[in-house]
Amino acid sequence: EDQVTQSPEALRLQEGESSSLNCSYTVSGLRGLFWYRQDPGKGPEFLFTLYSAGEEKEKERLKATLTKKESFLHITAPKPEDSATYLCAVEAPDSNYQLIWGAGTKLIIKP
Amino acid sequence: DAGVIQSPRHEVTEMGQEVTLRCKPISGHDYLFWYRQTMMRGLELLIYFNNNVPIDDSGMPEDRFSAKMPNASFSTLKIQPSEPRDSAVYFCASSSGLAAGELFFGEGSRLTVL
Numbered sequence: 001e002d003q004v005t006q007s008p009e010a011l012r013l014q015e016g017e018s019s020s021l022n023c024s025y026t027v028s029g030l031r032g033l034f035w036y037r038q039d040p041g042k043g044p045e046f047l048f049t050l051y052s053a054g055e056e057k058e059k060e061r062l063k064a065t066l067t068k069k070e071s072f073l074h075i076t077a078p079k080p081e082d083s084a085t086y087l088c089a090v091e092a093p094d095s096n097y098q099l100i101w102g103a104g105t106k107l108i109i110k111p
Numbered sequence: 112d113a114g115v116i117q118s119p120r121h122e123v124t125e126m127g128q129e130v131t132l133r134c135k136p137i138s139g140h141d142y143l144f145w146y147r148q149t150m151m152r153g154l155e156l157l158i159y160f161n162n163n164v165p166i167d168d169s170g171m172p173e174d175r176f177s178a179k180m181p182n183a184s185f186s187t188l189k190i191q192p193s194e195p196r197d198s199a200v201y202f203c204a205s206s207s208g209l210a211a212g213e214l215f216f217g218e219g220s221r222l223t224v225l
Contacts, residue, residue: 034212043115043202043216044154087154091211096167097142099212101154 002027002092006102013109016077021105023088024070031091033071034099035064038085047086078109115217117203123223129191132220134203135184142206144214145178145188149199160186161208193224 003026013019025033032051036044048057050066057064061082063074073086085106089099116135124130136143144159158168163180171178175194180186190197200221204214 032210032212041218043204043219044214046213046215049210049213089154089212095211097144097159097211098156098167103153 004100004102006105010106015111018076021073025090027090027092029093034089036087080109080111083109117217117220121221125225127192130193132188132201134186136205140205142208143186144204146202147199195224198224
């Protein structure tokens with residue numbers, strides 16, 4: 001069964017303390033992996049698309065990387081405004097626009 | 112662009128009542144998705160439309176749920192009759208279709224069924 005697992009469930013960091021979030025998947029023939037950010041009371045906000053192993057995307061303090069079995073979202077020198085839940089989703093072959101979503105990692109950055 | 116617009120933002124109703132949620136997608140987007148989010152099950156795709164036509168409604172939990180898209184700028188999700196287990200946040204999202212996973216979500220409608 002195709003699955004997406006995110007870890008850790010929650011992560012507390014001090015401002016400026018870099019770390020990484022993990023998204024592992026068991027989909028064969030990945031068509032795309034997507035990272036979203038969700039603030040409380042808001043809808044998910046699209047961040048990145050990754051298509052093939054070795055690919056990297058960056059935006060401000062965030063960098064997403066992809067291997068054949070997992071993706072990492074690296075957060076460098078985070079600020080309190082980076083606090084949010086980060087969601088990962090994958091598109092499988094023949095998925096017909098059905099994404100498989102992870103449960104998310106809740107990130108808290110303390111000043 | 113104003114983004115995806117959903118209404119109402121909050122709805123509290125009693126079991127058995129009809130609930131209608133509304134969505135205006137981003138202009139020019141050909142795909143519209145209805146999702147439900149709960150703590151227990153996360154994000155679940157209920158139904159999606161392409162050019163106003165329902166393509167996949169396999170995620171609609173049961174016949175009490177129905178969705179329509181009468182034109183490119185408006186969609187509704189209706190629950191009749193509502194039950195307490197329908198309590199969740201319902202999101203509408205739209206996409207240009209160029210990449211299946213690049214969705215633009217609205218702020219959601221939080222439904223509480225008493």
